[in-house]
Amino acid sequence: xxxxxxxxxxxxxxxxxxxxxxxxxxxxxxxxxxxxxxxxxxxxxxxxxxxxxxxxxxxxxxxxxxxxxxxxxxxxxxxxxxxxxxxxxxxxxxxxxxxxxxxxxxxxxxxxxxxxxxxxxxxxxxxxxxxxxxxxxxxxxxxxxxxxxxxxxxxxxxxxxxxxxxxxxxxxxxxxxxxxxxxxxxxxxxxxxxxxxxxxxxxxxxxxxxxxxxxxxxxxxxxxxxxxxxx
Amino acid sequence: xxxxxxxxxxxxxxxxxxxxxxxxxxxxxxxxxxxxxxxxxxxxxxxxxxxxxxxxxxxxxxxxxxxxxxxxxxxxxxxxxxxxxxxxxxxxxxxxxxxxxxxxxxxxxxxxxxxxxxxxxxxxxxxxxxxxxxxxxxxxxxxxxxxxxxxxxxxxxxxxxxxxxxxxxxxxxxxxxxxxxxxxxxxxxxxxxxxxxxxxxxxxxxxxxxxxxxxxxxxxxxxxxxxxxxx
Amino acid sequence: xxxxxxxxxxxxxxxxxxxxxxxxxxxxxxxxxxxxxxxxxxxxxxxxxxxxxxxxxxxxxxxxxxxxxxxxxxxxxxxxxxxxxxxxxxxxxxxxxxxxxxxxxxxxxxxxxxxxxxxxxxxxxxxxxxxxxxxxxxxxxxxxxxxxxxxxxxxxxxxxxxxxxxxxxxxxxxxxxxxxxxxxxxxxxxxxxxxxxxxxxxxxxxxxxxxxxxxxxxxxxxxxxxxxxxx
Amino acid sequence: xxxxxxxxxxxxxxxxxxxxxxxxxxxxxxxxxxxxxxxxxxxxxxxxxxxxxxxxxxxxxxxxxxxxxxxxxxxxxxxxxxxxxxxxxxxxxxxxxxxxxxxxxxxxxxxxxxxxxxxxxxxxxxxxxxxxxxxxxxxxxxxxxxxxxxxxxxxxxxxxxxxxxxxxxxxxxxxxxxxxxxxxxxxxxxxxxxxxxxxxxxxxxxxxxxxxxxxxxxxxxxxxxxxxxxx
Numbered sequence: 008x009x010x011x012x013x014x015x016x017x018x019x020x021x022x023x024x025x026x027x028x029x030x031x032x033x034x035x036x037x038x039x040x041x042x043x044x045x046x047x048x049x050x051x052x053x054x055x056x057x058x059x060x061x062x063x064x065x066x067x068x069x070x071x072x073x074x075x076x077x078x079x080x081x082x083x084x085x086x087x088x089x090x091x092x093x094x095x096x097x098x099x100x101x102x103x104x105x106x107x108x109x110x111x112x113x114x115x116x117x118x119x120x121x122x123x124x125x126x127x128x129x130x131x132x133x134x135x136x137x138x139x140x141x142x143x144x145x146x147x148x149x150x151x152x153x154x155x156x157x158x159x160x161x162x163x164x165x166x167x168x169x170x171x172x173x174x175x176x177x178x179x180x181x182x183x184x185x186x187x188x189x190x191x192x193x194x195x196x197x198x199x200x201x202x203x204x205x206x207x208x209x210x211x212x213x214x215x216x217x218x219x220x221x222x223x224x225x226x227x228x229x230x231x232x233x234x235x236x237x238x
Numbered sequence: 239x240x241x242x243x244x245x246x247x248x249x250x251x252x253x254x255x256x257x258x259x260x261x262x263x264x265x266x267x268x269x270x271x272x273x274x275x276x277x278x279x280x281x282x283x284x285x286x287x288x289x290x291x292x293x294x295x296x297x298x299x300x301x302x303x304x305x306x307x308x309x310x311x312x313x314x315x316x317x318x319x320x321x322x323x324x325x326x327x328x329x330x331x332x333x334x335x336x337x338x339x340x341x342x343x344x345x346x347x348x349x350x351x352x353x354x355x356x357x358x359x360x361x362x363x364x365x366x367x368x369x370x371x372x373x374x375x376x377x378x379x380x381x382x383x384x385x386x387x388x389x390x391x392x393x394x395x396x397x398x399x400x401x402x403x404x405x406x407x408x409x410x411x412x413x414x415x416x417x418x419x420x421x422x423x424x425x426x427x428x429x430x431x432x433x434x435x436x437x438x439x440x441x442x443x444x445x446x447x448x449x450x451x452x453x454x455x456x457x458x459x460x461x462x463x464x465x466x467x468x469x
Numbered sequence: 470x471x472x473x474x475x476x477x478x479x480x481x482x483x484x485x486x487x488x489x490x491x492x493x494x495x496x497x498x499x500x501x502x503x504x505x506x507x508x509x510x511x512x513x514x515x516x517x518x519x520x521x522x523x524x525x526x527x528x529x530x531x532x533x534x535x536x537x538x539x540x541x542x543x544x545x546x547x548x549x550x551x552x553x554x555x556x557x558x559x560x561x562x563x564x565x566x567x568x569x570x571x572x573x574x575x576x577x578x579x580x581x582x583x584x585x586x587x588x589x590x591x592x593x594x595x596x597x598x599x600x601x602x603x604x605x606x607x608x609x610x611x612x613x614x615x616x617x618x619x620x621x622x623x624x625x626x627x628x629x630x631x632x633x634x635x636x637x638x639x640x641x642x643x644x645x646x647x648x649x650x651x652x653x654x655x656x657x658x659x660x661x662x663x664x665x666x667x668x669x670x671x672x673x674x675x676x677x678x679x680x681x682x683x684x685x686x687x688x689x690x691x692x693x694x695x696x697x698x699x700x
Numbered sequence: 701x702x703x704x705x706x707x708x709x710x711x712x713x714x715x716x717x718x719x720x721x722x723x724x725x726x727x728x729x730x731x732x733x734x735x736x737x738x739x740x741x742x743x744x745x746x747x748x749x750x751x752x753x754x755x756x757x758x759x760x761x762x763x764x765x766x767x768x769x770x771x772x773x774x775x776x777x778x779x780x781x782x783x784x785x786x787x788x789x790x791x792x793x794x795x796x797x798x799x800x801x802x803x804x805x806x807x808x809x810x811x812x813x814x815x816x817x818x819x820x821x822x823x824x825x826x827x828x829x830x831x832x833x834x835x836x837x838x839x840x841x842x843x844x845x846x847x848x849x850x851x852x853x854x855x856x857x858x859x860x861x862x863x864x865x866x867x868x869x870x871x872x873x874x875x876x877x878x879x880x881x882x883x884x885x886x887x888x889x890x891x892x893x894x895x896x897x898x899x900x901x902x903x904x905x906x907x908x909x910x911x912x913x914x915x916x917x918x919x920x921x922x923x924x925x926x927x928x929x930x931x
């Protein structure tokens with residue numbers, strides 16, 4: 008693995024925030040197996056710092072039992088390792104691209120959760136036929152392009168799909184969901200909710216066509232929910 | 239959030255019942271994730287007091303790990319907050335409408351459980367093709383109207399559907415199940431059972447048409463079960 | 470509830486066996502929720518005594534958290550309560566009928582497990598298309614008749630279907646599975662396995678027709694497995 | 701059961717490795733119920749020794765609660781019991797055949813995991829329509845022949861299917877998956893991943909045809925993943 012560039016030159020408020028966010032990100036990873044969104048070592052959560060152009064993310068290939076605050080790694084917005092004993096997740100470049108290009112995003116999550124990935128494999132958006140989808144997603148859950156790992160393709164696909172969408176989740180074709188939020192917790196909630204709605208709509212459609220919700224009703228529900236919960 | 243109007247003017251027997259029912263309602267919320275009826279903070283349970291025109295319900299946006307008797311809130315039958323540190327669940331108006339209009343109901347539960355919500359999204363009642371459905375529901379599980387949150391529409395839809403039905407569960411269109419009972423425990427049992435029968439009948443219908451049960455047999459099973467269990 | 474007739478007239482070896490079997494039956498009930506075969510208070514396990522014409526079964530309407538050796542009840546082979554503080558399970562008459570009419574059976578289990586009940590609702594046997602089905606069931610899992618609770622109809626349906634079948638499981642139409650074994654543990658294993666094969670064959674058939682296994686191969690697998698495991 | 705031939709004639713380094721690998725194999729068995737790949741006593745994991753022509757495997761008919769390092773048994777590459785208090789798994793001959801004929805394989809796992817077995821019952825390979833399948837399997841998951849237990853048929857079917865395939869998993873027709881790896885942990889990971897991809901592709905195909913991934917993209921993903929993770 009590449010040597011970390013180190014935290015020299017960052018102030019104490021950055022060091023302090025890193026310690027805090029390492030704990031937050033480690034704890035949030037435990038939500039992924041809890042809600043059955045991942046198997047083995049798959050899936051990753053990151054959160055951007057507010058005090059520096061850095062983010063904290065899961066290292067590569069570590070099982071969920073072994074995740075601790077200390078094992079989390081710190082990268083800059085190019086995805087270069089800054090602090091940590093392990094290599095960052097192989098999806099780090101995608102997280103970094105999102106942070107560079109979506110300033111309001113403070114957290115990113117990636118999983119291969121079953122039902123969301125099943126829609127992604129067909130390249131088919133999840134239609135907005137549930138009031139909880141109107142609340143949380145404000146419409147359909149969109150599909151992103153097929154993109155290979157190794158350069159900015161995945162990150163660019165995420166950003167281009169989510170810009171101008173209300174949805175905090177994109178289903179990358181043949182791959183799986185990426186979700187965003189104001190912080191890692193909000194992105195984890197979106198990852199839980201996108202699997203929930205993908206599963207429920209899938210099951211509904213197995214025996215017929217779900218009834219659509221009128222666009223005006225979707226708009227009403229979305230506006231109310233976002234205001235009530237102050238987002 | 240709105241300031242609670244307070245418990246001044248309520249006697250000691252009311253204060254005592256509130257303490258007891260807060261614990262009951264907090265404990266019953268733990269049944270919702272246990273039976274996989276909810277994710278994240280979704281779902282809510284309430285119970286009406288026997289000593290005053292009040293009910294106890296879950297606060298809004300609290301995760302299932304954080305639920306304690308103390309965090310439960312008390313509302314009057316208009317849904318106005320009477321006692322508690324947090325805002326009541328955003329579904330409080332629907333619970334309150336049910337209590338105002340169905341005097342025999344002592345408990346209400348709302349979830350977005352997967353299979354029940356899948357039937358709700360198609361607007362299709364669950365047909366009574368299982369002896370345990372005949373026992374518990376006395377017939378099909380009915381569909382309620384599409385209704386927006388924010389006024390009495392949801393509550394009215396629940397009450398109009400369940401009045402004159404044997405079923406303690408209604409599937410609100412594009413939304414999810416509401417269940418009722420003589421107390422919160424009975425409503426939670428109905429929430430568990432409606433998901434169970436929604437799932438089993440769904441799976442049965444995936445490979446063909448389930449065999450109907452004759453109406454006379456449904457009536458016989460329902461009458462026997464309700465008498466044996468003394469409801 | 471009816472008063473128990475009591476253990477007067479039974480010798481110390483019967484009293485001792487009752488104590489032991491109460492623990493066995495209580496412990497085996499914990500396997501039902503563990504393998505997701507039951508919700509709420511549904512499902513029941515019984516075991517016949519070897520020292521007297523009695524069997525131990527779960528009481529009615531008790532949740533799985535509350536099950537203890539002491540709460541298990543003892544009935545005679547007519548299903549009459551002999552010892553215990555609670556009413557026996559409402560399925561006791563069916564268990565008793567099986568013990569009266571199948572002398573080799575020492576344990577009976579009833580659940581509403583999802584996939585087995587889904588086949589039962591269509592009245593369709595589970596075809597033997599898995600080597601583990603050939604091992605355990607020696608062929609298809611058969612369907613029993615529609616029968617109402619309240620007399621011997623369910624017990625008679627079980628016995629008439631399983632007599633002359635290799636299968637230790639019958640799917641009672643519109644109702645759910647009953648399983649038998651040389652003792653309660655064997656019947657619980659059959660309840661776990663019938664749900665497993667009902668689920669796997671269901672899922673296989675969702676996307677096409679499973680390949681049949683030749684009858685000679687089914688016979689060969691069944692004979693080998695029953696001999697190896699000494700049943 | 702047959703008497704073990706014993707460890708006389710094996711050096712201390714072999715005895716030491718056996719003690720270590722017994723623990724590894726016992727611990728890895730706990731992963732099978734954890735990821736819901738097995739019920740009751742089904743499923744088995746083995747690992748080949750590096751210091752002698754022996755392997756460690758689960759004994760027959762033991763429940764997952766009872767598995768300890770001490771209960772694991774040692775067999776030679778003909779599948780003959782060398783050390784241990786119990787009979788080896790009834791699938792030992794298949795494991796032994798793989799070790800004799802695939803020198804690079806250090807671990808073998810067999811389960812009846814639901815979705816993988818469902819594809820196996822139709823005799824249909826799982827098509828490579830997910831990037832995680834390209835990573836882990838390098839293409840479709842292949843089907844092996846129908847084979848009866850009792851001689852080398854199952855082992856030969858595994859080896860003939862996996863030789864010349866990138867996939868570490870084969871779905872034996874009407875039976876279930878066998879997976880291989882450089883050690884038991886890698887084979888367990890393959891068992892977890894084959895069920896995951898079998899489930900996700902199954903669910904995707906329930907509502908339409910998943911989009912294919914171009915062969916060149918599959919090759920690119922597979923080469924990258926195998927190099928990054930140094931296999």
